[in-house]
Every structure is written in C-alpha cells, then in structure tokens.
Amino acid sequence: MKNTEVTQEKILDIYSKYVLRNNKKPLNVFTFCDEHELDESQFYFFYANFDQLEADYLKYFMNQSILLISKEEDYEGDDAKTKMLSFYYTFFEQLTMNRSLVIYLIGSDKNNLDHLKKLCTLKKEFQSFIKTLAISQPLMESQNENMAKIERFKNKGIEELYWGHFLTTLKFWIEDTSSNFEKTDIFIEKSVDTSFELFEIKPLKKLVDLGKFLFNEKIKNNS
Incomplete structure (x- = not known):
C-alpha cells in the first residue's frame, strides 16, 4: 500500500479494526503505519495523532x-x-x-x-x-x-x-x-x-x- 493513494476513510477503517482487535491504541504512528504498509506522511496528511x-x-x-x-x-x-x-x-x-x-x-x-x-x-x-x-x-x-x-x-x-x-x-x-x-x-x-x-x-x-x-x-x- 506504500506510495499509493490512501484516503481518510481507509485510515479510519484500518485504525478501527486495529483497536477492536487489540483493545488499545497502536504503540506509535510509526509502528501502526509500518504494520499496515502506510507511509507516515500518509497518516500525518490527515491526522496529527x-x-x-x-x-x-x-x-x-x-x-x-x-x-x-x-x-x-x-x-x-x-x-x-x-x-x-x-x-x-x-x-x-x-x-x-x-x-x-x-x-x-x-x-x-x-x-x-x-x-x-x-x-x-x-x-x-x-x-x-x-x-x-x-x-x-x-x-x-x-x-x-x-x-x-x-x-x-x-x-x-x-x-x-x-x-x-x-x-x-x-x-x-x-x-x-x-x-x-x-x-x-x-x-x-x-x-x-x-x-x-x-x-x-x-x-x-x-x-x-x-x-x-x-x-x-x-x-x-x-x-
């Protein structure tokens, strides 16, 4: 998924599935993006945290x-x-x-x-x-x-x-x-x-x- 267009809705969907499976926030933005093949810049384009x-x-x-x-x-x-x-x-x-x-x-x-x-x-x-x-x-x-x-x-x-x-x-x-x-x-x-x-x-x-x-x-x- 890296270097491909990522929408805000896609990030929300990935994040919701993560927290429901783990019942906690990801350790940090880097590990979250790395695990889901996102560039950090793609996350930070929409959200600061x-x-x-x-x-x-x-x-x-x-x-x-x-x-x-x-x-x-x-x-x-x-x-x-x-x-x-x-x-x-x-x-x-x-x-x-x-x-x-x-x-x-x-x-x-x-x-x-x-x-x-x-x-x-x-x-x-x-x-x-x-x-x-x-x-x-x-x-x-x-x-x-x-x-x-x-x-x-x-x-x-x-x-x-x-x-x-x-x-x-x-x-x-x-x-x-x-x-x-x-x-x-x-x-x-x-x-x-x-x-x-x-x-x-x-x-x-x-x-x-x-x-x-x-x-x-x-x-x-x-x-």
Whole structure:
C-alpha cells in the first residue's frame, strides 16, 4: 500500500479494526503505519495523532446522521422538535451499528463525558446543528448593544442546555442493556419532548422579555 493513494476513510477503517482487535491504541504512528504498509506522511496528511483520529469518528457519525435526515423528503418542512428527534434516532442508530468501536472510544470514561477532549469537535458540530433548528433567537440589526448581548447570552445558554441533554442521552445509551436499545428510544422521545418545554422558547423568551422590560424601565428612570 506504500506510495499509493490512501484516503481518510481507509485510515479510519484500518485504525478501527486495529483497536477492536487489540483493545488499545497502536504503540506509535510509526509502528501502526509500518504494520499496515502506510507511509507516515500518509497518516500525518490527515491526522496529527491518534486522539485527533478518534475524535474524528464521532464527528463522522454525527455528520452522516445530519446528512441522512436532511435528505428526507419532509425534513425542510418539519418543526424543530421533529428535526431534533430525527437526528437523535438516526445518530444513535449509527452508534449502535458501531457500538463496539464507540464503547472503546468513550465507554471507559462514561462518567466524565463532558471532560473528554475527543468530544470537543463533536460539541462544535452538534451546536452548529442546533443553530440550524432556529431554536435560538436571531440577532436583529436594530437591536442596541445591550439587547444584543442579552440575546447572545440566551442563545449560548440554549446551545449549552441541549449539549448537556445530548451528553445525558449518550451516557444513557452506553449504559442501556435493553433489547435493541429500546429504552434509549423511549428516553429520546420523552426527554426531547420535555426539553422543548423546559429549555425552549416560552420560559427563556419570557426571561429575556423581562430583562428587556427592566432594562427599558431603567433607561426611562435615568432619563
């Protein structure tokens, strides 16, 4: 395979088979490449190290899930909650098909998921997806600087809340021992429904509206 074109997907495939057979990372990039007849330069063209490569798996599963649901005929017309449910079901179906690999990647740290470096890239991808759902309030050009700061704070809060929900669902799936992971499906349905009632527009919008009211009253009183 040396001196032939090697794709990113090929390296991911070779690496996944290695860690599942050995239950550990290769000793170093040199031994990994030598064993699989790769040039080190071919590996380093895509990744700086094994940690970066492992993080790419999770991002890959997420991107594939978003791509799949976006191709559904009614996706564009679906509301935010329906899109969220479609994403969760598709994403965890992807994980289930690759459960052994995912458990290897994050299973041993299941009680500290939010501290895993390999989830940083995943978090960025997930929060970008949340923004596409238009759950956050768009910033209007007419808003003054203080109102814009309130909106940005609210939007960031929504993204962090949903990221926390995502991590909770991931932890639930890791620990799920039910047949065909049916309890995870139930958890997704109930928790997403609840999250849209607790996290979403009504309570947060009321809080922001109250902030705007108090800010405007302060301006009036000081004028």
